[in-house]
Amino acid sequence: MRLDKFLKISRLIKRRTLAKEVADQGRITINGNKAKASSTVARGDELVIKFGQKLVTIQINDLRETVKKDEAETLYKVIKEERSE
Template sequence: MRLDKFLKISRLIKRRTLAKEVADKGRITMNGLQAKASSNVKVGDVLAIQFGQKLVTVKIEMLQESTKKDDAANMFTIVKEERLGEKK
């Protein structure tokens, strides 16, 4: 399954076009490497997605072609969330 499609179906990102833009700007890494919107994802892959000043790392648990809102959260596990650029 394509990365942009996974992000939309899992509801990590609301729209597929937005998922494509985020990937094209280099804000997504997959297993430590820069990911493109067309990259193929598989179960067990680890994604790091930068949302503004927040970095969210998730592990893919399952892939489905379509899902209901309640089941979307089961497609991934959040490994960690961290704020970027915070200085004290």
């Protein structure tokens, strides 16, 4: 599944266009490698996303085409959140 689509479906980022912009700015890494919006993600991948002053590290648990809002958090597990300079 594409990175931008996963971010939208998991509701980590609300819109796919915004997910694409964040990825294209180099603020997301997959398993330590810089990611593009078109990068492919798989179960077990570790994403590090920079949201402003915060770094969020997540692990992908599941990939689905559609998911209900209250089940979106089951797609990933937050490993850590930290402030960045």
